[in-house]
Amino acid sequence: MHTPLCRHARGTPSEYAARAVAAGLTEIGFSDHSPMRRDDFDDWRMYFHQLGQYVADVEQARRDHPHLTIRLALEVDYLPGQESWIRELAALHPWDYFIGSVHYVSDSWDIDNPYKLSEWKKRDPFAVWSVYFERLTQAAESGLFEIIGHADLPKKFGIYPREDCTGLFTRFLDAVARAGVAIELNTAGLRKDCREIYPSPQIVRLAHDRGVPITLGSDAHAPEEVALNFAEALALARSAGYDRTCRFTRRVREMVPL
Numbered sequence: 488m489h490t491p492l493c494r495h496a497r498g499t500p501s502e503y504a505a506r507a508v509a510a511g512l513t514e515i516g517f518s519d520h521s522p523m524r525r526d527d528f529d530d531w532r533m534y535f536h537q538l539g540q541y542v543a544d545v546e547q548a549r550r551d552h553p554h555l556t557i558r559l560a561l562e563v564d565y566l567p568g569q570e571s572w573i574r575e576l577a578a579l580h581p582w583d584y585f586i587g588s589v590h591y592v593s594d595s596w597d598i599d600n601p602y603k604l605s606e607w608k609k610r611d612p613f614a615v616w617s618v619y620f621e622r623l624t625q626a627a628e629s630g631l632f633e634i635i636g637h638a639d640l641p642k643k644f645g646i647y648p649r650e651d652c653t654g655l656f657t658r659f660l661d662a663v664a665r666a667g668v669a670i671e672l673n674t675a676g677l678r679k680d681c682r683e684i685y686p687s688p689q690i691v692r693l694a695h696d697r698g699v700p701i702t703l704g705s706d707a708h709a710p711e712e713v714a715l716n717f718a719e720a721l722a723l724a725r726s727a728g729y730d731r732t733c734r735f736t737r738r739v740r741e742m743v744p745l
């Protein structure tokens with residue numbers, strides 16, 4: 488879940504937590520968009536100097552909702568070459584997990600950015616998906632993340648390659664399984680043009696075949712999105728054979744019944 492510090496979400500962490508309690512959740516995690524080394528990299532993440540405020544806001548939510556377990560995390564952009572920066576971030580606060588996400592297939596194109604939708608028209612979808620999954624595979628292999636975020640994000644606007652992408656998925660998931668990381672079932676996809684949870688049922692089945700653990704996320708950018716469509720995420724997980732999810736405490740994984 489996100490916070491207003493990323494400049495495209497609203498509601499305080501405490502308001503998200505209140506919504507989680509009302510929805511019957513016992514544990515949630517904040518994973519707002521991490522700062523880049525350069526604050527002018529883009530305009531949809533917190534500034535580096537706000538990182539302490541972010542942690543304080545999450546700690547305030549913990550004090551306001553003492554019976555709810557609230558994890559402190561980040562959604563961290565993976566770009567090749569950023570590894571040392573991500574390690575520096577990791578050392579700054581007692582994080583429970585890092586979600587590794589790929590949004591950028593180059594230094595200048597974040598493929599999910601609605602203001603850059605026209606870029607898709609200039610590209611071959613399969614080439615974009617290939618670069619995206621290559622980077623996602625590197626993210627899984629990097630050892631920097633506990634969870635890989637929204638694994639098939641390129642489908643966001645409903646633009647799919649004509650080619651069969653199974654090879655991209657299996658190469659990625661084999662790396663995920665070797666690295667011992669989890670993937671998230673992210674319901675935000677249902678709120679986008681693709682109208683489908685990230686990742687697709689095919690990818691969730693392939694992940695289950697390889698023993699890859701899952702987490703559930705709503706990717707909430709507003710309090711009313713907390714736990715949105717979790718029934719669908721549970722159904723997807725179960726249909727792929729999952730009976731467990733996992734949680735992270737100070738970057739250590741523990742399996743829990745679904």
Ligand code: ZN
Nearest residue numbers: 489493520708
């Ligand atoms: Zn966001």
Ligand code: FE
Nearest residue numbers: 562588636637
């Ligand atoms: Fe993301």
